[in-house]
Each structure stands twice: as C-alpha cells, then as structure tokens.
Amino acid sequence: MGSYTDVALIHEEVAVAPTFGSSLPVPNVQEIVKSDPLHVPERYLIKNQEDMPKDADHTCNLSSEIPTIDFSLLSRGHKEELTKLDLACKEWGFFQMVNHGVATEVLQGMKDAAAKFFELPVEEKNKVAMTSDDIQGYGHAYVVSEEQILDWSDLLFLIVYPSQYRKLKFWPTTPEEYKEAIEAYSIEVKRVGEELIRYISLIMGMEKDALLALHQELVQGVLVNYYPPCCMPDKVLGKSPHSDTSTITILMQEDNVTGLQIRKEGEWVPVKPIPNALVVNVGDVVEIWSNGKYKSIEHRAVTTESRARLSYATFLFPHDDVEVEPFDHMVESPGSLRMYKKVRYGDYLRQSLKRKMEGKAHTDAAKTAS
Ligand SMILES: COC(=O)C(/C=C/C1=C(C)CCCC1(C)C)=C/O[C@H]1C=C(C)C(=O)O1
Numbered sequence: 623m624g625s626y627t628d629v630a631l632i633h634e635e636v637a638v639a640p641t642f643g644s645s646l647p648v649p650n651v652q653e654i655v656k657s658d659p660l661h662v663p664e665r666y667l668i669k670n671q672e673d674m675p676k677d678a679d680h681t682c683n684l685s686s687e688i689p690t691i692d693f694s695l696l697s698r699g700h701k702e703e704l705t706k707l708d709l710a711c712k713e714w715g716f717f718q719m720v721n722h723g724v725a726t727e728v729l730q731g732m733k734d735a736a737a738k739f740f741e742l743p744v745e746e747k748n749k750v751a752m753t754s755d756d757i758q759g760y761g762h763a764y765v766v767s768e769e770q771i772l773d774w775s776d777l778l779f780l781i782v783y784p785s786q787y788r789k790l791k792f793w794p795t796t797p798e799e800y801k802e803a804i805e806a807y808s809i810e811v812k813r814v815g816e817e818l819i820r821y822i823s824l825i826m827g828m829e830k831d832a833l834l835a836l837h838q839e840l841v842q843g844v845l846v847n848y849y850p851p852c853c854m855p856d857k858v859l860g861k862s863p864h865s866d867t868s869t870i871t872i873l874m875q876e877d878n879v880t881g882l883q884i885r886k887e888g889e890w891v892p893v894k895p896i897p898n899a900l901v902v903n904v905g906d907v908v909e910i911w912s913n914g915k916y917k918s919i920e921h922r923a924v925t926t927e928s929r930a931r932l933s934y935a936t937f938l939f940p941h942d943d944v945e946v947e948p949f950d951h952m953v954e955s956p957g958s959l960r961m962y963k964k965v966r967y968g969d970y971l972r973q974s975l976k977r978k979m980e981g982k983a984h985t986d987a988a989k990t991a992s
C-alpha cells in the first residue's frame with residue numbers, strides 16, 4: 623500500500639484533501655436537458671470541424687470488420703480462436719465477445735437498475751455525488767480547466783473488487799436493487815475478465831496465470847455512462863476521444879442505440895451493438911506490457927437527438943504499486959526499441975486523471991523519447 627501522504631487513489635484512504643482525480647465542478651447534463659431541451663451551452667460545443675461527429679448511425683464499411691471472438695471456443699481451447707484473439711488485439715484493440723456465458727437476466731438486471739438510478743431526481747442522485755477528494759460516485763471526471771469543452775454525459779463510478787476497496791457511501795440505495803444488480807453483474811464480468819487476461823497471457827507467450835499474478839491484485843471498477851439526448855448531436859461529444867488506462871475494459875452497450883466509435887485508419891468507426899455481446903478493448907497497460915504489439919485504441923462516444931444512451935464499462939487494472947513496462951520478450955529483438963518507460967501504475971492513473979481526455983495523451987506521455 624502506498625504512503626498515506628500520497629494523494630488519494632481509487633483504493634487508498636484519503637489523508638489530505640488532494641486535487642487528484644477530482645474534476646472541477648461542472649453542470650449536470652441531464653438537468654441541462656430537463657430545463658431546456660433545445661439549448662446546448664457553449665462549453666459543450668465542439669469547435670474543430672474535423673472533431674464533429676457525423677450522425678451516430680452513419681454507415682462505415684469498417685464497422686462490419688470489427689472482430690468477433692467466441693468466448694466459449696476460447697474456453698474449449700480452440701487454437702484458431704486464440705489466433706483470432708491475437709489478431710484482434712493487434713489490428714483493432716477491440717472486439718465483440720459472444721457466448722461469454724453471462725445470463726441475459728444478469729445483463730438486463732444491471733441495465734434496469736442503472737436506468738432507474740438515472741431517472742431519479744438529481745437531489746436523490748447527488749446523495750452519492752463524487753466528493754472533491756475522491757473519484758468514486760456520481761458526477762464527472764477529467765474536467766481540469768474552465769476552458770475545456772465538456773462531454774455531454776454524467777457518470778457513476780464504483781470500485782467493486784477487491785471488496786475491501788468498496789466505498790458503500792457512494793453505492794445507490796435507490797433503487798434498492800442496485801447493489802444486488804451490480805454485484806451479480808460484476809462477479810460474472812470478473813469471471814470473464816480474468817479468463818480473458820489468461821488468454822492474453824498465453825498469446826504473449828507467457829504462462830496462463832502470469833499476467834494476472836503481475837497485477838498483485840486485480841482491481842475492478844464499474845463506470846455507468848449516461849448520455850442524455852442532445853438537440854445538436856453533431857456539435858457535441860458524449861465522451862471525448864481517449865484510450866482506457868486499464869489492462870482491459872469490458873463494455874456492455876444498449877441494444878438499439880449506437881454511440882461508441884473507435885479510431886481505425888483515420889476514421890471513427892461505429893461499434894454496432896450486438897444483443898447480449900460484450901465489447902472488449904485492450905487498455906494502456908497491455909499496450910505498454912506488449913511494447914505496442916497490442917493496441918489501446920482511441921475511442922469516443924457520440925450522442926443522439928432522439929433518446930438517452932447508457933453504457934456500462936468495467937475497467938480491470940493493477941494495484942497502484944505495480945511497475946508497468948514492456949516485457950523483455952516483447953521487445954522483439956535485442957536491437958528493437960523499448961517503446962515505453964517504466965511507470966508505477968498508480969502514478970500513471972493519477973496523471974491520466976489530471977489531464978482532460980485527449981486521445982492517446984496517456985500512452986504518449988509514457989513513451990520513451992523517440
Ligand atoms: C483504470 O481506470 C480506467 O481504465 C479508466 C478510469 C476511469 C475513471 C477513474 C479511474 C476515476 C474517475 C472516474 C473514471 C471512470 C473516469 C478508464 O476510463 C476511461 C474513460 C476515460 C475518460 C479514460 O480516460 O479512460
């Protein structure tokens with residue numbers, strides 16, 4: 623455990639009221655829409671034409687090329703599926719995962735409980751609001767300056783494992799089924815996520831449990847993103863371009879609202895929801911460990927004019943004290959360049975939260991001088 627003079631992290635007690643992780647106070651987007659559905663405050667309007675989203679459902683041929691991985695085939699030791707996983711992590715950094723074994727009722731239970739929470743009056747939701755010295759709870763993140771363009775979304779972020787890191791003061795008690803729903807969902811996603819990290823360990827040429835062991839302990843956070851409808855969906859972003867600072871991220875989407883877009887060949891490629899599938903992406907940690915062989919790809923979320931969209935991102939990541947750097951065997955040959963510096967994960971995460979979301983800024987900052 624880090625020193626207590628350290629600023630608060632996700633699972634360290636707060637000794638002093640740090641600025642770490644705490645976003646500057648910003649308006650509640652759901653309340654903006656409630657008060658005037660036909661107005662978008664200046665701070666949300668994108669300035670650069672090239673950053674502006676086309677309509678969320680714009681067709682892009684590359685969407686159909688996003689890999690699909692069958693988890694049940696991986697579980698049965700299918701070498702071809704493992705090769706597909708290797709390719710997906712190398713070429714896309716994203717894939718749709720099917721046949722993961724998580725019951726539809728468990729997926730739906732998480733969706734229903736979260737939807738009920740976000741439908742509550744803001745006074746009720748603010749009972750679990752983020753505080754200035756913490757990064758769990760209801761509110762916003764990555765807001766570090768008065769000038770930055772704000773995302774058209776509100777969020778609820780909770781650490782669920784290890785259970786001793788939970789801060790139940792931020793867990794909604796209304797709807798009363800929230801705790802049960804997120805626990806049922808998270809234990810299943812933990813099962814799938816740990817297996818995926820084992821398969822990634824194998825495709826990196828390591829023992830199946832080696833990568834999990836390097837986490838010291840696997841930390842699991844659940845982020846529910848709420849994207850209210852927007853009257854100018856082509857002028858705002860639900861979530862700015864970023865790569866995830868996780869080992870891997872497992873995302874559940876709504877069935878019939880497209881919002882997630884991933885960066886590929888200079889295009890923003892919509893990830894069309896597949897009912898009951900989970901979207902998996904490589905995080906910065908695997909990119910660094912693999913010396914850039916597996917890509918933590920930039921992605922973003924756009925909004926729609928007609929309806930709200932929710933997404934459920936589970937981040938799996940190491941303990942703060944884990945030192946992350948490229949594995950020797952992943953630095954292709956003796957002459958190859960070691961692409962990243964050694965970073966203490968807690969510092970890496972802390973740095974990422976001090977910046978506004980700006981594409982690959984996190985991993986760029988961890989690169990060795992090129
Ligand atoms: C390990 O964490 C992540 O992968 C991660 C973190 C998100 C968050 C915190 C660590 C605390 C504050 C809340 C928030 C959920 C943003 C990934 O988040 C994605 C989302 C953004 C944005 C990002 O940069 O990575």
Ligand SMILES: O=C(O)CCC(=O)C(=O)O
Binds near residue numbers: 845847866882883922
């Ligand atoms: O809402 C989405 O589809 C993407 C969310 C995301 O990228 C994140 O929360 O890290």
Ligand SMILES: [Fe+2]
Binds near residue numbers: 864865871
């Ligand atoms: Fe993300």
